[in-house]
Amino acid sequence: MNINKNLAISENGFVFDPNTGESFSLNPVGVEILSYLKSNMSKDKIVKTLLKKYDTDEITIEKNYLEFLTMLREYRLIENE
Amino acid sequence: MKKLAYERPIINKLNTGMPNKFGMKTEYLPITHIDEVSVKEIIEKHGSPVYVLSEKNIRATYRKAKKSFTTRYPKVQFAWSYKTNYLNAVCRVFHQEGSWAEVVSGFEYNKAIANGISGDHIIFNGPDKSVSYLTTAINNGSLIHIDNYDELYTIIDLTEKLEKTPKVAIRVNMDTGIFPQWSRFGFNYDNGEAWDALNRILINGNLELVGLHAHIGTYILTATAYTVAGTKLADLATRVKEKYNYVIQYIDFGGGFASKNTLIGAYLPGTDTCPTFDDYAEAITSSIINSNIKPEDFPTIILESGRALIDDAGYILGTVLANKRLADGSRSMVINVGVNLLFTSFWYEHKITPAQKFSPYTEHTSVYGPLCMNIDVIRKSADLPIMKKGDNFVISRVGAYNMTQWMQFITLRPRIVMIDPGGKVHVIREAETNKDFDLFEKIPDYLTKIN
Numbered sequence A: 001m002n003i004n005k006n007l008a009i010s011e012n013g014f015v016f017d018p019n020t021g022e023s024f025s026l027n028p029v030g031v032e033i034l035s036y037l038k039s040n041m042s043k044d045k046i047v048k049t050l051l052k053k054y055d056t057d058e059i060t061i062e063k064n065y066l067e068f069l070t071m072l073r074e075y076r077l078i079e080n081e
Numbered sequence B: 001m002k003k004l005a006y007e008r009p010i011i012n013k014l015n016t017g018m019p020n021k022f023g024m025k026t027e028y029l030p031i032t033h034i035d036e037v038s039v040k041e042i043i044e045k046h047g048s049p050v051y052v053l054s055e056k057n058i059r060a061t062y063r064k065a066k067k068s069f070t071t072r073y074p075k076v077q078f079a080w081s082y083k084t085n086y087l088n089a090v091c092r093v094f095h096q097e098g099s100w101a102e103v104v105s106g107f108e109y110n111k112a113i114a115n116g117i118s119g120d121h122i123i124f125n126g127p128d129k130s131v132s133y134l135t136t137a138i139n140n141g142s143l144i145h146i147d148n149y150d151e152l153y154t155i156i157d158l159t160e161k162l163e164k165t166p167k168v169a170i171r172v173n174m175d176t177g178i179f180p181q182w183s184r185f186g187f188n189y190d191n192g193e194a195w196d197a198l199n200r201i202l203i204n205g206n207l208e209l210v211g212l213h214a215h216i217g218t219y220i221l222t223a224t225a226y227t228v229a230g231t232k233l234a235d236l237a238t239r240v241k242e243k244y245n246y247v248i249q250y251i252d253f254g255g256g257f258a259s260k261n262t263l264i265g266a267y268l269p270g271t272d273t274c275p276t277f278d279d280y281a282e283a284i285t286s287s288i289i290n291s292n293i294k295p296e297d298f299p300t301i302i303l304e305s306g307r308a309l310i311d312d313a314g315y316i317l318g319t320v321l322a323n324k325r326l327a328d329g330s331r332s333m334v335i336n337v338g339v340n341l342l343f344t345s346f347w348y349e350h351k352i353t354p355a356q357k358f359s360p361y362t363e364h365t366s367v368y369g370p371l372c373m374n375i376d377v378i379r380k381s382a383d384l385p386i387m388k389k390g391d392n393f394v395i396s397r398v399g400a401y402n403m404t405q406w407m408q409f410i411t412l413r414p415r416i417v418m419i420d421p422g423g424k425v426h427v428i429r430e431a432e433t434n435k436d437f438d439l440f441e442k443i444p445d446y447l448t449k450i451n
């Protein structure tokens, strides 16, 4: 998986893609996952980190994580190798 | 360390240069209580889904509507449109407030009688009046609104058999400048048919002509259409007075006032665009006051308003069954309320509000019911706060037509509760069971065994 390293992620939930000029708005968990991806964190590590921090279960996080990646791919913010 | 509340990650694309609500903060709050009763407690006790009616809201809305008219005109009478919501408890609230009954079938007629309304306070409308129900209505002195010539002659026939003088009005249809024109019902004003029908009734002498009736349509967004209707009806009344020296007792304007729901595809929400009761009352009363009818002959104004009086009082509470990402990347949510329980989702963009706290983030979502059918769409697209499986929600403004036009389809119909003005919750209709449903079926002997 390749993430666009030029993405500008602001803490209040906005993301700007300088390659396309497109802007996105994310909720806090969305921003968090995108930042982890940008720093090359592995999927397992991301899931574990979220699990420790939030009141939820592993299955939910995994499911939501995979769906979130689908959306990032849809918006061409990440690409499969 | 206490863990933080979790919400699934979302991302929305922002369309620059175009005002857009995506990903913006929601302006609405969760609905945790209805009339100070906890939504979660109602669901725990009465199940999900469940319909909820606020008696306080029904009474307040009725009084507000009535006041709009009585402050402008001396003689006003409401008649509750049974088809809009004929739960006995609901009808009785309206009857306690002073409403008569407006019915369009033998079934509804019986209901009104069983709800304690006297025959002479029942308005009998519609194209389906059997000889047996016409006979009952004539014997009870009910107000029969004639729909067509066949019906007129059936009634004339009955007067001879019963040796009674039926109280009748004619339903009039007309061009009021709005679309669609409901020309299917009654006698047309513009081509002279209504005037012809009135002459036949008055010359016959065995019928007592008491009123004129029009129901120009439903969800009328142009209040002035009622002024056109009133002017045409007042013209008929004036001509009757001139030719026969006969005073018509009432003019019935039917229903049709819009509720505050938003129509599918409307640019602005219904709360911003619908005329108020005052607007309708102004349009209607001015048409009579400014007509050629003399003040001593002013007719009673009858109103059969349905949806505008009950929509706001009704809610359906339910539960999220699943969230899905569709093949095209769009998000969808499946809930346990389908079009079988929410018929009005074919016309309205119903507001769906979470029943628990939610974050300010929204997502563009399609909302589907639980039926295994493609038509089962509650909202084609809505910007909704994020809800997860098992979360509860409240759908507002569903009091009109849903509890009568519902369908027993795939699932059974749930309980209906009413919150009284003191905050007590009453079951006013039980949830259906398989057993209830089987009561109507019969199995031929040769099919009792299947192997």
Ligand SMILES: Cc1ncc(COP(=O)(O)O)c(C=O)c1O
Pocket: B081, B084, B102, B125, B126, B215, B217, B218, B219, B254, B255, B256, B257, B304, B305, B306, B307, B308, B400
């Ligand atoms: C004769 C008549 N009166 C009253 C009503 C109630 O209409 P609404 O709910 O639009 O006020 C109807 C509904 O179709 C009707 O047919």
